[in-house]
Amino acid sequence: MRVANSTLTAAAAALALLAAGCGTGTTPSAAAAPPARTTTPHTTTPHTATPPAADPGRATAASAASARYGAAARTTTTQTTTTQSAGAASQRCRTTGLRARVGRQDPGAGNRYAPLVLTNTSGKTCWVYGFVGLVLIDGRGDVLRTRTRRESVTPHRVSLRPGASAHARLHWTVVPSGHETRCPSSARLMIIPPDEVAHLEVPFTATVCDDGKIDARPMAPGASL
Numbered sequence: 001m002r003v004a005n006s007t008l009t010a011a012a013a014a015l016a017l018l019a020a021g022c023g024t025g026t027t028p029s030a031a032a033a034p035p036a037r038t039t040t041p042h043t044t045t046p047h048t049a050t051p052p053a054a055d056p057g058r059a060t061a062a063s064a065a066s067a068r069y070g071a072a073a074r075t076t077t078t079q080t081t082t083t084q085s086a087g088a089a090s091q092r093c094r095t096t097g098l099r100a101r102v103g104r105q106d107p108g109a110g111n112r113y114a115p116l117v118l119t120n121t122s123g124k125t126c127w128v129y130g131f132v133g134l135v136l137i138d139g140r141g142d143v144l145r146t147r148t149r150r151e152s153v154t155p156h157r158v159s160l161r162p163g164a165s166a167h168a169r170l171h172w173t174v175v176p177s178g179h180e181t182r183c184p185s186s187a188r189l190m191i192i193p194p195d196e197v198a199h200l201e202v203p204f205t206a207t208v209c210d211d212g213k214i215d216a217r218p219m220a221p222g223a224s225l
Contacts, residue, residue, distance in 0.1 A: 095198035097122030120160035133192030155218035183209035
């Protein structure tokens with residue numbers, strides 16, 4: 001009976017210590033206290049704590065594209081700075097600061113040549129570089145088939161002081177070719193200056209054959225061929 005009483009006394013003391021929160025420093029048994037859960041399916045890191053993996057990739061691709069096209073633009077600028085130093089600090093001529101006209105047509109053996117003239121009407125020096133875009137329009141205002149072919153001539157930057165002009169030589173044929181029996185006549189010409197989106201429109205009475213093909217040279221100084 002003494003052994004049994006001693007055992008009961010020791011068990012009661014242990015239970016009292018556990019109830020009072022006084023541990024002995026050892027890990028309790030599973031029956032006495034279940035171990036704390038360290039991870040559950042509902043306690044993972046929230047989705048918004050870390051940016052999606054695709055975002056850095058898109059940002060990197062955008063930066064690479066910007067650098068690539070920026071480098072290409074710098075290369076183009078470097079290659080086109082061989083003209084007058086007066087245009088070095090100026091900006092590209094905008095459509096709103098230009099006036100257009102087509103000069104006198106020069107006929108010869110079924111061919112036609114004429115200067116397309118752009119004049120700087122702004123109050124600041126600007127420059128033009130490269131080729132114009134063209135669209136033929138008939139007397140009813142309908143767009144005619146137009147094929148603008150760039151001639152193999154190296155372009156150069158042309159600096160234009162206020163009131164100065166540059167021209168592009170245009171060439172076309174008035175002789176039907178291939179399947180053509182007659183060629184349409186234009187009444188006006190839509191002109192898109194180099195590297196611009198907005199256009200100018202001028203009178204242009206001409207018969208353009210070969211499916212509306214017009215050969216164009218890059219912009220050059222002056223207002224005549």
